[in-house]
Amino acid sequence: MDDRRAARAAAKRRRARRGAATATVSTVLAVVLVVWLVGSTPGWPDVRETFFSWEAFRTSFPDVLSGFWLDVKLFVIVELCVLVLGLVVALVRTTRSPALFPLRAFAAAYVDVFRGIPVILLVYLVGFGVPALAFEGAPSDPVLLGGIALTVSYTAYVAEVYRAGIDSVHASQRQAALAVGLTEGQALRFVILPQAVRRVVPPLLNDFISLQKDVALVAILGPLEAFRVAQIEAASTFNYTPLLAAALLYLCVTIPMARLVDVVQRRSRAA
């Protein structure tokens, strides 16, 4: 009896060891194969020089990094605005009162329109269109205009994420809340929203990963953020390595965010 249990445990250990060994070997083989394939292409020596130049990386990195701080500031501020405004739009869309129909229709149209326009186009339209209106106090700072364009676009996405969360809370919860004597507003605030928000944290964080990359679109308006700096460096030296430096910086924020999504998702599944 004990023998058999020991034998079974040994077999399990052997299987696990064999699995790990197989994974290691196949990964090494795959990497070697890719390196060899890429290295053997006729253009590789040129590509290595123009995209993977250590020298160009070293000289351009400090400038790209200082440009990247602008990206970080921009997406932190835009994220906060989007979190609040998205919730406002979602709440407007879930109201029932007939008196609020115009607001509701406006919110629905807003989501349809701004979710349906490519972000890059919106950055152009806001960035060049708003200053052209030339009204008193029209913003002209390209960072601000780009931030507005991103906020407008992402608010539409995030509003839908919130709304899906609100809809996912079962109607019996609202009824129980009303039955104990809460008003509609209190039922929303104390019973429905807390449950809805908990459920939508993973999809919200996913949208923020895209936002962290899309801040680079503000470059088309001219501010010196990471992508723009890298572009300028690349154009003046005929070496594309600065773009790679910029890409690495974006990964430095998006990959931790992706791991955070995994953690949150795992925790909410466990709860």
Add this chain to the structure above:
Amino acid sequence: MSAVIEVRGVTKAYGDKPVLRGIDLAVHEHQAVALIGASGSGKSTLLRCIDLLDEIDDGDVLLDGEVVTDPSVRPDRVRRRLGMVFQGYNLFPHLTVLENVVLAPVRAHRRDREEARAHALELLDRFGLADRAGDRPDRLSGGQQQRVAIVRALATRPRALLLDEVTSALDPELVGEVLALVRDLKADGMTMLLATHEMSFAAEVADEICFLHEGLIVERGAPEQLFEAPEREETRRFLRRLLDAKRL
């Protein structure tokens, strides 16, 4: 003396399907009235209409002599005076047991938080739930959840309790603990209107039984009279079907 709950000629239809076809009913102070009848006979709808969770088409519902189904009456003010317990418990899953119980007294009744907590703990303790006060509802058995739901309804010190088939979703071995609680409340003199499938329980706890059939109360009376000597053919048929299914 006027009734705590009075229902006068209430009708209600979902689309063109009538569910309540003229209900008259009164529940007096310290009285328990049981609604029995087949699924779809209108028991739940009647309770929901009294708690203003569904809107009636015609008739009146009165609470302590005041017409509450008038459109000028704010429904949340009415619901604060009644306690409703649902078949599916409907506890708030993101709140602890204690928070579930305290929410309405603090937010809807604007009671002092400490006082509301003390009252909630006292109620939970009385019904053997004190050690679960800090738990989330999903850690509790169905019977415990339903008892918490009843405590939640009691915490607002309601004029009357509306109980909508509070044992129908429970495993058979958990039904007893919930019925024992309701029995306790009856002994305390709580005014109650309950829809139920538990006939022996209805017979024991109710002062009056109303048999609903297709949206009408076709027969009503004291339990011994209605169960022992029903006058209407529909009542006899309903009771016979339960007897055949060994539910009586």
